[in-house]
Amino acid sequence: xxxxxxxxxxxxxxxxxxxxxxxxxxxxxxxxxxxxxxxxxxxxxxxxxxxxxxxxxxxxxxxxxxxxxxxxxxxxxxxxxxxxxxxxxxxxxxxxxxxxxxxxxxxxxxxxxxxxxxxxxxxxxxxxxxxxxxxxxxxxxxxxxxxxxxxxxxxxxxxxxxxxxxxxxxxxxxxxxxxxxxxxxxxxxxxxxxxxxxxxxxxxxxxxxxxxxxxxxxxxxxxxxxxxxxxxxxxxxxxxxxxxxxxxxxxxxxxxxxxxxxxxxxxxxxxxxxxxxxxxxxxxxxxxxxxxxxxxxxxxxxxxxxxxxxxxxxxxxxxxxxxxxxxxxxxxxxxxxxxxxxxxxxxxxxxxxxxxxxxxxxxxxxxxxxxxxxxxxxxxxxxxxxxxxxxxxxxxxxxxxxxxxxxxxxxxxxxxxxxxxxxxxxxxxxxxxxxxxxxxxxxxxxxxxxxxxxxxxxxxxxxxxxxxxxxxxxxxxxx
Numbered sequence: 001x002x003x004x005x006x007x008x009x010x011x012x013x014x015x016x017x018x019x020x021x022x023x024x025x026x027x028x029x030x031x032x033x034x035x036x037x038x039x040x041x042x043x044x045x046x047x048x049x050x051x052x053x054x055x056x057x058x059x060x061x062x063x064x065x066x067x068x069x070x071x072x073x074x075x076x077x078x079x080x081x082x083x084x085x086x087x088x089x090x091x092x093x094x095x096x097x098x099x100x101x102x103x104x105x106x107x108x109x110x111x112x113x114x115x116x117x118x119x120x121x122x123x124x125x126x127x128x129x130x131x132x133x134x135x136x137x138x139x140x141x142x143x144x145x146x147x148x149x150x151x152x153x154x155x156x157x158x159x160x161x162x163x164x165x166x167x168x169x170x171x172x173x174x175x176x177x178x179x180x181x182x183x184x185x186x187x188x189x190x191x192x193x194x195x196x197x198x199x200x201x202x203x204x205x206x207x208x209x210x211x212x213x214x215x216x217x218x219x220x221x222x223x224x225x226x227x228x229x230x231x232x233x234x235x236x237x238x239x240x241x242x243x244x245x246x247x248x249x250x251x252x253x254x255x256x257x258x259x260x261x262x263x264x265x266x267x268x269x270x271x272x273x274x275x276x277x278x279x280x281x282x283x284x285x286x287x288x289x290x291x292x293x294x295x296x297x298x299x300x301x302x303x304x305x306x307x308x309x310x311x312x313x314x315x316x317x318x319x320x321x322x323x324x325x326x327x328x329x330x331x332x333x334x335x336x337x338x339x340x341x342x343x344x345x346x347x348x349x350x351x352x353x354x355x356x357x358x359x360x361x362x363x364x365x366x367x368x369x370x371x372x373x374x375x376x377x378x379x380x381x382x383x384x385x386x387x388x389x390x391x392x393x394x395x396x397x398x399x400x401x402x403x404x405x406x407x408x409x410x411x412x413x414x415x416x417x418x419x420x421x422x423x424x425x426x427x428x429x430x431x432x433x434x435x436x437x438x439x440x441x442x443x444x445x446x447x448x449x450x451x452x453x454x455x456x457x458x459x460x461x462x463x464x465x466x467x468x469x470x471x472x473x474x475x476x477x478x479x
Contacts, residue, residue, distance in 0.1 A: 003181075004025075004035055004036060004037035004038065004177060004178065004181055004201070005022065005036070005037065005038045006038065007038065007040060007044060007048070007198075007199055007200050007201065008181075008184040008187070008188070008197070008198060008199040009044075009047050009048045009051050009198045009199075009200075010047070010048075010051035010054075010055075010194050010195045010198065011188070011192075011193070011194025011195065012194070014047075016038045016039075016040065016041065016044055017041065017043035017044050017047060018040075018041030018042065018043045018044060019038070020038075020039050020041060021039060022036035022037060022038060022039065023036065023037045023038070023039050023174050023177070023201065023202070023203070024036055025037060025092055025174075025175070025177060025178060026324060026325075027091050027092070027094070028093065028094040028320075028321040028322065028323055028324050028325075028328075028359060028360045029094050029311060029312050029313075029320060029321050029359040029360075030358060030359060031325075031358055031359060031360070034091055034092070034178075035092075035178055037174075037177045037178075037181075037201045038201055038202075039174075039201060039202040039203065039207075040200040040201060040202040040207055041202075042210060044200055045169075045200065045207065045210045045211060045214065048169045048198040048199075048200050049140060049142075049169055049198075049211070049214050049216050049217060050216070051194070051195040051198055052140045052141075052167035052168060052169055052195055052196070052198055052216075053140050053167070053216045054195055055167045055193060055194065055195025055196050056137075056139060056140055056166070056167045058193070059137075059165060059166075059167055059193060059195075059196050060136070060137045060139075060165045060166070060167075061165075062165055064119060064120075064124070067119060067162060067163055067165060068116060068119055068120065070162060070190060070191070070192055071112060071115060071116050071119065071159065071162055071163060072116065073189075073190035073191060074112065074162070074186060074187060074190040074192065075109065075112040075113065075116070076190070077185075077186035077187075077189040077190045078108060078109060078112060078183070078186045079109055080186075081182050081185070081186055082101075082105050082106065082109065083101075083105075084182060085105040085108070085151060085179055085182055086100040086101040086104065086105040087100070088178045088179045088182060089104050089105065089150050089151070089176065089179050090312050090313060090320075091178070092147075092150075092175065092176050092177075092178050092179065093147055093148070093150060093175065093176050093323050094276070094312050094320040094321040094322070094323060094359075094360070095275065095312060095320060096312045096314075096317045096318065096319065096320045097312055097313050097314065097315055097317070098315050098317070099274070099275065100312075104149060104150070104151060104152065105151060107149070107151065107152045107155075108151035108152060108154070108155040108183075110441055111152065111155045111156050111159055111441060111457070112155060112159050114159075114441045114442060114457070114458060115159035115160055115162075115163050115461075115462070116163075117442075118160075118163065118442075118458055118459050118461075118462050119163040119462070122459065122462060123135075124136075124466075127474070127475060129475075130472065130473055130474065130475045130476070130477050131470055131471065131472045131473075131474060131475075132470075132471040132474035132475070133468065133469070133470055133471075134468070134469040134470075134471060135463070135466040135467070135468055135469075136165075136466060136467050136469055137164045137165035137166045137465060137466065137467070138164070138166060138218050138219045138242060138465050138466060138467045139166060139167075139217075139218030139219060140166070140167050140168070140169070140216055140217050140218050140219075141157075141161050141166045141167070141168040141169075141217070141218065141219045141220070141221060141465060142168070142169050142171070142211035142212060142214070142217045142219070142220045142221070143157040143158065143161065143168050143169065143170045143171065143220075143221050144171050144204065144208050144211065144212075144220065144221065144222040144223070144224065144232065145157065145170065145171070145172050145173060145180075145223055146173050146176075146223050146224055147172075147173035147175035147176040147323055148275065148278040148279060148280070148323065148382075149275070149279070150172065150173070150176040150179045150180065151179055151183070153223045154170065154172060154179075154180060154183060155183075156445070156456045156457060156461060157170070157221045157223075157456070158170065158183070158197065160456075160461045160462040160464065160465050161221075161465050162192070162196070162197075163462055163465075164462055164465035164466050166219075166465050167195060167196045167197075167198075168196070168197055168198065169198045169199075169200060169211060169217075170197065170198065170199050170200070171199075171200050171201070171202065171204070171207050171208060171211060172199075172201065173204070174201065174202065174203055174204070175323055175324055176323075177201045180199060180201075181199070183199075184197070184199045204224070204228065208222070208228070208231075208232055208235075209231075209232075209235045212232045212233075212235035212236040212241075212243075213235040213236065213238060213239065214239075215239050217239075217241060218241055218242070219241055219242040219243075219244070219464075219465065220232060220236050220241060220242070220243045220244070221244045221246075221454065221456075221464065222243065222244070222245055222246070223245075223246040223247075223280075223456075224245075224247060225247065225248050225380070225382075226247045226248040226380070226405075226406070226450045226451070228247075229245040229247040229452060232245070233245065242464075243453075243454075244452075244453070244454030244455075244456075244464045245452035245453050245454050246280070246445065246446055246447070246451075246452045246454055246456055247280070247406075247408075247447070247450065247451050247452040248280055248380040248382075248406055248408070248450070248451060249280040249281050249282070249284075249380060249406050249407075249408030249409055249447060249451055250284060250285060250377075250378070250379070250380055250404050250405075250406045250408075251281055251282065251283050251284060251285065251406075251408055251409040251410055251411065251429070252283070252285040252287055252400065252401035252404075252410055252411070252427075253268050253271075253272075253283035253285065253286045253287065253410075253411035253412075253413070254287045254391075254397045254398075254401060254410070254411065254412045254413065254423060255268070255286065255287065255288045255289065255292070255296065255413045256289050256394075256397075256412075256413060256414040256415075256416070256419065257289040257290075257291050257292050258414055258415040258416060259413045259414065259415060261292050261295060261296060261299065262299055264413045264436075265286070265288075265296045265299040265300050265303065266299065266303050267436060268283055268286050268300070268386075268411075269286075269299075269300050269303040269304055269307075269364075269366070269386060270303065270307070270318075271283050272284055272286070272384070272385075272386045273304065273307055273318070273319055273364045273384045273386070274318075274319070276319055276320060276321065276322045276323075276362070276383065276384050277322075277331075277381070277382065277383045277384035277385060278322065278323060278327075278382055278383065280380070280382075280408055280451075281408050281409040281431065281445075283409070283411045284380075284381065284385065284386060284387060285370075285377065285386075285387050285388075285389070285400075285401070286300065286386055286387070286388045286389075287388075287389055287390070287391050287397055287400055287401065288388065288389075288390055288391070289390070289391060289392075289393075289397070290390050290391065290392055293388075293390035296388070297346060297366075297368045297388060300346070300347070300366050300368075300386065300388060301346040301347040301366055304347035304348060304363075304364040304365070304366045304386070305347050305348075305364070307319055307364045309353045309356070309361060309363065309364065310353070310355075310356060310361075319364060319384060320361075321359045321360040321361045321362075322360050322361075322362055322383055322384075323360070324360060325360060327360065327382065327383065328360035328362065330381075330382070330383070331362050331381060331382070331383030331384075331385065332350055332362065334375070334376055334379070334381045334383065334385060335348070335349060335350055335362075335365055335385060336350065337374075337375045337376055338365075338367045338370075338374070338375075338376040338385070338387075341374045341375060341376065342371075342374070343367035343368065343369060343370045343371075343374060343376060343387070344367065344368045344369045345365070345366070345367055346366050346367075346368050347363070347364060347365060347366040348362070348363035348364050348365025348366060348384070348385075349363060349365060351363065362383055362384055363384070364384045364386075365384060365385045365386070366385075366386045366388065367385065367386070367387050367388065368388040368389075369388075369389065370387040370388060370389050371389070372389075372400055372403045374387075377389075378404065378405070380406065394419065394422075394423060397423065398423060398426045398427065401427055402426075402427065402428045404449075405449055405450045406447065406449060406450050406451045407427075407428045407429045407430065407447050407448030407449040407450075407451050408429060408430060408431065408446075408447035408448075408451035408452075409429055409430065409431040409432070409433070409447070410424070410427040410429040410431065410432040410433070411432070411433045412424055412427075412432060412433070412434050412435070413434075413435055413436070414435070417434070417435075420434045420435060421434070428448050428449065429447060429448055429451075430444070430445075430446045430447035430448050430451065430452075430455075431443070431444075431445065431446075431447070441457055441458065442457065442458040442459070443457060443458060444456070444457060444458065444459075444460035444461070445457040445461075446460075
């Protein structure tokens with residue numbers, strides 16, 4: 001792993017220009033420090049943005065074939081580091097070993113492959129009569145990434161930015177900087193030209209603001225909470241730059257009374273609790289049609305109680321700790337709010353899981369009879385907490401699901417596919433999964449309302465990094 005006390009700027013590992021206090025990286029499973037990384041100051045921001053700005057003139061003119069070769073080399077360098085990436089994310093964020101190896105590390109590889117497929121077929125220019133429509137790289141991009149899916153959220157920004165011909169400054173979360181350093185090593189090995197990719201570490205409160213407001217930054221892509229996304233947009237507003245936001249979620253999972261209940265509810269609970277509930281698109285509101293509701297409550301409580309919670313380095317662990325002390329305290333505060341608000345607790349709660357006296361562990365928690373005006377029903381908890389409620393019919397299910405300020409994803413289960421499709425059309429969300437359908441890496445990822453205004457993944461993700469130019473009179477009119 002690269003030296004965390006240095007930044008990657010203009011193709012080199014450099015010392016901070018303004019050395020300040022180092023950031024402590026803590027293993028959430030042990031509460032022990034595992035590394036320290038440098039924190040960037042204003043001069044470091046200027047150096048990184050300046051390098052990206054200088055590199056843009058040349059890199060933006062590279063051909064599709066040249067960028068394809070670079071992404072292919074980056075993919076090869078990334079794949080060489082898969083075991084180390086997985087182990088690093090387990091250490092810095094507490095992602096269970098099996099999930100880290102099979103999904104969290106591999107998904108970066110899959111997104112790089114998807115970006116190559118899009119780049120191979122995308123039409124950057126097309127003619128509309130005598131006018132040529134050109135799609136060109138937007139410029140210098142500030143990429144602000146979170147900690148919950150460290151490589152997924154970094155690669156879905158870096159890969160399309162490179163494919164588009166943009167240059168960039170990446171700021172990973174201060175909770176997960178170590179895996180990002182490994183990515184920078186892969187970028188260096190792949191021979192990405194100097195200044196195209198730059199990496200700074202530091203707290204989002206200062207560094208994110210400096211990047212978002214910088215006059216030489218043309219675009220900001222931020223994945224964060226809704227509150228952080230709004231703050232970034234405010235900072236960027238003064239320079240009228242594009243801001244692509246992938247923000248919070250409170251996704252409803254609608255279960256009708258014609259399904260195999262045991263299978264569907266088991267899958268629903270596991271999907272909510274996977275990654276310790278720290279996924280923006282997690283199905284955290286489980287809505288079950290009336291006649292099956294009480295049976296579903298019994299199943300959900302049992303499944304939650306049976307989940308293996310513990311040491312994330314143990315291959316049998318399903319759920320590790322939440323990412324850090326602050327997150328631990330936040331999730332516990334929400335559990336207390338659920339108790340105070342009158343929801344019925346059927347699994348989990350405030351107590352630590354048995355035998356886990358150290359580490360930021362939270363029991364998989366299930367609240368039932370949750371009303372839509374309760375705090376736990378309206379706010380993103382970002383922890384292993386499931387809220388359950390019943391509904392009478394299709395109209396009520398849609399009304400409850402849409403009664404949210406957030407609209408990232410939705411889930412519908414019904415043996416009647418036409419009904420499931422009909423409900424999907426009525427949900428005010430950017431994505432909908434029908435009957436347990438897997439995520440499609442080529443489909444756009446993003447939400448409605450306060451869940452953001454951008455799209456990542458596949459062709460839609462590439463287009464976030466492109467400007468559209470119309471050249472009129474490009475072709476002479478037909479005589």
